Amino acid sequence: MTRPVLSALLLIGTAVLGSPSAVLAQAGGAQAGGAQAGAPQPGGGRALAPGVKVEVAPAPGSGSAPAAGKVDETALRYYARIGDVERMEAEIARLRALEPGWEPPKDLFAPQPATAGVDESPIWALLSAGKVAEARAAVAEQRRKSPSWQPSEKLLQELDLAEGAGRIRQASDTKRWQDVIDAAAAQPEAVACGRLDNAWRLAEAYGELKQLDRAYDTYRTIVTTCPKAKERRDTLFKASRYLGPDRLRELAALGATSNPAPGEDYSTVRAAEAELETGRLLERLGNAKPGGLSAADLSRVEGIVRDKQDADGAVALGWYFQKQKNYAEAQSWFSQANQWEPSDKAAEGLVLAYNGLGEKAQARAAAAPWKGRSSRIDQALKAVDPPRGAGGGRAVPQGPSELDRALARRDFAGCLGIISTTIARGGPTAALLQQRGWCLMELKRPSEAEAAFAEAQALAAREPAKAAAAGSRLPAGALPANGAADKPTSAQENAYGQALARLATGDMAGLTRDLPRANMTTAQKAEIRAALLATEANRALEDKRYHDVLRLLDARKELTPESRNLGILRGWALYNLMRYDDAYRQFKAIDDRLSTEESREGVSTAWKTIYHEW
Amino acid sequence: MPGIDSIFPKAGIWAALAAALLTSGCAGWMRDNMELAPTPWRRIQPAALPVTLPPAADVPVVAARMRDTGTVYKSYLAVLGNPTALPGENRLSIDVQTLPDSLLGALVQPPRIFPVPLYTSETLMAKTRKEFPDMEVKLAEVSRRNRYGDYDYVVAQNLANSCVLAWQLLTDHKRMLPERIEAVRLEYRACGMGDNVRALLAPFDGLVLTLPETVLEAEELGGA
Numbered sequence: 097m098t099r100p101v102l103s104a105l106l107l108i109g110t111a112v113l114g115s116p117s118a119v120l121a122q123a124g125g126a127q128a129g130g131a132q133a134g135a136p137q138p139g140g141g142r143a144l145a146p147g148v149k150v151e152v153a154p155a156p157g158s159g160s161a162p163a164a165g166k167v168d169e170t171a172l173r174y175y176a177r178i179g180d181v182e183r184m185e186a187e188i189a190r191l192r193a194l195e196p197g198w199e200p201p202k203d204l205f206a207p208q209p210a211t212a213g214v215d216e217s218p219i220w221a222l223l224s225a226g227k228v229a230e231a232r233a234a235v236a237e238q239r240r241k242s243p244s245w246q247p248s249e250k251l252l253q254e255l256d257l258a259e260g261a262g263r264i265r266q267a268s269d270t271k272r273w274q275d276v277i278d279a280a281a282a283q284p285e286a287v288a289c290g291r292l293d294n295a296w297r298l299a300e301a302y303g304e305l306k307q308l309d310r311a312y313d314t315y316r317t318i319v320t321t322c323p324k325a326k327e328r329r330d331t332l333f334k335a336s337r338y339l340g341p342d343r344l345r346e347l348a349a350l351g352a353t354s355n356p357a358p359g360e361d362y363s364t365v366r367a368a369e370a371e372l373e374t375g376r377l378l379e380r381l382g383n384a385k386p387g388g389l390s391a392a393d394l395s396r397v398e399g400i401v402r403d404k405q406d407a408d409g410a411v412a413l414g415w416y417f418q419k420q421k422n423y424a425e426a427q428s429w430f431s432q433a434n435q436w437e438p439s440d441k442a443a444e445g446l447v448l449a450y451n452g453l454g455e456k457a458q459a460r461a462a463a464a465p466w467k468g469r470s471s472r473i474d475q476a477l478k479a480v481d482p483p484r485g486a487g488g489g490r491a492v493p494q495g496p497s498e499l500d501r502a503l504a505r506r507d508f509a510g511c512l513g514i515i516s517t518t519i520a521r522g523g524p525t526a527a528l529l530q531q532r533g534w535c536l537m538e539l540k541r542p543s544e545a546e547a548a549f550a551e552a553q554a555l556a557a558r559e560p561a562k563a564a565a566a567g568s569r570l571p572a573g574a575l576p577a578n579g580a581a582d583k584p585t586s587a588q589e590n591a592y593g594q595a596l597a598r599l600a601t602g603d604m605a606g607l608t609r610d611l612p613r614a615n616m617t618t619a620q621k622a623e624i625r626a627a628l629l630a631t632e633a634n635r636a637l638e639d640k641r642y643h644d645v646l647r648l649l650d651a652r653k654e655l656t657p658e659s660r661n662l663g664i665l666r667g668w669a670l671y672n673l674m675r676y677d678d679a680y681r682q683f684k685a686i687d688d689r690l691s692t693e694e695s696r697e698g699v700s701t702a703w704k705t706i707y708h709e710w
Numbered sequence: 711m712p713g714i715d716s717i718f719p720k721a722g723i724w725a726a727l728a729a730a731l732l733t734s735g736c737a738g739w740m741r742d743n744m745e746l747a748p749t750p751w752r753r754i755q756p757a758a759l760p761v762t763l764p765p766a767a768d769v770p771v772v773a774a775r776m777r778d779t780g781t782v783y784k785s786y787l788a789v790l791g792n793p794t795a796l797p798g799e800n801r802l803s804i805d806v807q808t809l810p811d812s813l814l815g816a817l818v819q820p821p822r823i824f825p826v827p828l829y830t831s832e833t834l835m836a837k838t839r840k841e842f843p844d845m846e847v848k849l850a851e852v853s854r855r856n857r858y859g860d861y862d863y864v865v866a867q868n869l870a871n872s873c874v875l876a877w878q879l880l881t882d883h884k885r886m887l888p889e890r891i892e893a894v895r896l897e898y899r900a901c902g903m904g905d906n907v908r909a910l911l912a913p914f915d916g917l918v919l920t921l922p923e924t925v926l927e928a929e930e931l932g933g934a
Binding site: 510544546 | 747750753773789791792798
């Protein structure tokens with residue numbers, strides 16, 4: 097929603113696309129060279145930080161030097177009348193910048209006779225409500241009624257601005273990036289601190305078009321010019337989508353020091369940079385080959401994870417060490433994660449780390465709380481107690497077999513190789529084929545995985561006694577968490593594997609049709625049903641069927657707790673149903689637990705909509 | 711008082727009526743064509759795929775699927791057997807962009823579901839990084855030619871395996887494409903053991919499109 101914005105800061109770039117009218121950009125070092133921070137520059141520009149120049153330009157139509165006594169106070173009086181103190185003060189500042197000798201009228205809050213007999217308030221009200229077309233129509237209608245009436249210059253200017261901003265938003269929403277840049281160039285005043293969302297959209301357009309220098313310039317102008325610390329912080333998060341760590345560091349340094357405004361705490365900008373850095377390190381940790389992270393980076397991640405008691409970070413560290421076969425260190429991080437926030441993800445790592453250490457009893461104990469409830473854990477347990485037939489068909493594994501070891505180090509390519517060799521030597525077994533299915537799933541080859549599970553199923557049907565034995569075999573000392581009744585048989589495991597594979601291939605309609613008849617445990621069916629509902633909810637959001645999104649998510653919630661991503665989805669459904677307060681509460685609740693780019697975007701969008709801050 | 715016949719002669723009434731009838735469906739058509747959320751994938755028999763792979767290539771089709779996007783696009787996916795232990799499915803995907811029947815439909819084209827050009831150096835890098843992690847990837851400097859013309863491809867290799875990713879966009883209306891087909895996009899991804907890249911590309915080199923309306927092959931190079 098758009099309201100008249102009275103920011104005096106119009107950031108005129110000196111060289112954007114060769115267009116004289118592009119706004120939010122910064123001059124290059126040469127242009128700003130020699131300028132001292134804060135020193136007045138010819139033409140109204142002032143250098144704000146090394147390499148950054150911002151021009152304080154009057155709004156279009158207001159003239160470069162209005163004659164004394166000719167200041168357009170329409171907007172000011174409007175804000176006074178509706179009691180919008182913040183915007184009123186901004187307008188006073190703007191008018192003072194235009195006309196240094198001007199003083200606000202003493203009768204600002206006194207009722208005013210309507211100018212030339214026409215009251216513009218209803219038109220301003222429409223404009224404030226973001227109803228730009230209606231406001232334009234109201235102007236036309238008023239002129240039809242009173243041909244001699246001229247709308248105030250300020251009103252026309254705000255109408256132009258709102259329309260320009262609308263064009264930018266529309267182009268950006270439909271990902272027409274060059275149109276965003278063109279619209280910003282055509283209406284430079286629509287891109288300013290007071291309309292920060294447009295500035296972000298302009299930078300995003302540059303980013304999407306891979307014009308990263310211009311994207312950087314735009315972000316830099318924002319963080320050095322716009323006074324609010326929160327806006328600078330949010331800008332940093334936005335920029336992180338397109339810019340590398342070095343440039344983000346530069347932005348953070350500029351944002352934390354340039355043009356400080358009284359009462360603003362810019363330490364949050366530095367904190368945001370640190371948060372991004374942590375995210376980057378954790379991402380690298382996930383992708384790093386064994387030993388791929390320097391000792392300094394590793395120690396830094398460890399410190400951050402400990403300080404924040406970040407369970408996900410601890411799990412990432414666990415896997416990093418597990419991949420290096422440093423099982424002791426891996427076990428310690430998985431334990432830590434499980435302590436901070438018990439999850440099947442942490443328990444899975446713990447089971448495999450204990451297994452790597454040869455401590456099978458400990459591995460089973462770590463799995464116990466999740467056994468039968470989490471496919472992740474049931475899978476991991478197969479590394480501890482491989483199904484019969486795996487590893488050369490031994491009934492009881494004598495220490496970890498080659499296949500066990502491959503599974504323990506999550507070497508699924510190795511798993512396929514070992515199974516192929518085993519089958520070539522001794523022929524296929526249902527358990528081997530089933531294991532092959534799970535490894536193919538891990539390798540993101542669901543179509544082949546489905547075929548492997550189906551083959552396993554067919555083979556098991558031909559060997560019922562062996563299959564039943566393989567399926568019902570319990571590891572020594574372990575009891576199923578949900579009671580023996582819900583312990584999946586081998587056939588159920590195969591059906592479950594096939595269902596997961598079909599989910600991964602997007603066969604939603606077929607799976608929904610077949611699920612009621614599928615031979616699976618209640619828990620397995622519930623899990624598949626929940627996944628189907630989640631997919632359908634995502635699709636409903638894409639189709640803009642927002643009531644359906646909520647209906648599907650509510651149904652899913654009855655089966656299993658709502659994940660973070662689906663919580664965000666729910667937030668957007670609420671938002672699009674114009675239940676802004678509910679949407680804000682939803683996003684805020686998620687953001688309070690763990691703040692991410694998605695949750696922050698939700699909170700910020702809902703907030704701005706509720707408080708008309710667009 | 712003039713009668714209605716004198717204001718709107720009969721021919722005019724019929725014309726107005728026809729125009730109203732024609733345009734009354736426009737909004738719905740526009741919405742349908744501009745709503746481009748694809749339908750979920752549905753399984754089809756491999757024989758229903760609009761493509762035939764050369765028998766000599768001996769590539770098993772593990773699964774076949776199709777989906778629609780709007781009324782203009784049909785996408786087909788053939789998941790092919792992957793003899794390696796590498797992650798990711800071998801596949802051949804085909805997107806067919808048709809022209810709508812009506813004149814209005816032809817005038818208002820929905821945006822493509824695939825980018826043109828199909829890849830830029832940046833998107834290709836991102837794609838190969840995702841498709842072939844931890845492998846050395848090289849863009850073929852010289853394109854290859856199948857029966858539908860030239861195509862480009864990358865080769866990814868590690869010590870034991872090789873992979874290829876090939877892509878091709880058919881837009882030759884003069885010779886190849888039937889008039890109701892605007893474009894056909896082909897993408898082929900295959901990994902195999904060893905380093906015989908030519909063998910990996912053989913299915914793509916020899917594939918034949920079997921769309922309901924015949925797609926002719928490209929002219930021979932140099933008119934030969």
